[in-house]
Amino acid sequence: MAWYVVHTRSRHEYKANSGLAQKNLTTFLPEIEVWSKRKDRKKKIFVPLFPGYLFVEAHFLDNETKVAILKTPGTVCILGKKDNIEPIPVPDDKIMAIKRFLGKKVEVFTFNFPKAGELARIIDGPFAGIEGTVVSSDFEKELFVISIDLLQRSVAIKLEGFQITKL
Numbered sequence: 001m002a003w004y005v006v007h008t009r010s011r012h013e014y015k016a017n018s019g020l021a022q023k024n025l026t027t028f029l030p031e032i033e034v035w036s037k038r039k040d041r042k043k044k045i046f047v048p049l050f051p052g053y054l055f056v057e058a059h060f061l062d063n064e065t066k067v068a069i070l071k072t073p074g075t076v077c078i079l080g081k082k083d084n085i086e087p088i089p090v091p092d093d094k095i096m097a098i099k100r101f102l103g104k105k106v107e108v109f110t111f112n113f114p115k116a117g118e119l120a121r122i123i124d125g126p127f128a129g130i131e132g133t134v135v136s137s138d139f140e141k142e143l144f145v146i147s148i149d150l151l152q153r154s155v156a157i158k159l160e161g162f163q164i165t166k167l
Helices: 013-022 063-070 092-103
Strands: 002-008 026-028 031-037 042-048 053-058 075-078 119-122 131-138 143-150 153-160 164-166
Touching: 002 013, 002 092, 013 026, 013 053, 013 075, 026 092, 063 075, 119 143
Parallel strands: none
Antiparallel strands: 002 053, 002 075, 026 053, 031 042, 119 131, 119 164, 131 143, 143 153
């Protein structure tokens, strides 16, 4: 049996996964646990490891199976060669590697911090809501210096990673 990658609409991975499961197709939607920052709290949630993609297992990908997959709400296409005419199977060792990775319970971090010279907004602290330009950044220590034009003077403030967001 071979695994195929199915591209889904944005944020439709779970809908497509349940639709394919209802059609008795074996699916694999790898998920990781990440911290979700809310205004008043932090919470751990599960998100897809590969946003916009999931895996479907099929003995043979004939036209009937392709149509069943593509008619499932939330699916876009099956990844493959030239114009997705010929889907390419994912090697079993790659799927096993993903499953081993997920079994290790490794904490995965994704950062979207602003770089020096980019515009940013302060989201926490006494200057919350003020926008400025990042002067310097230290990603390892999550420290940022942001320049704010306040009363026609530039004020540099040292911030931590959770206090700043990229515009």
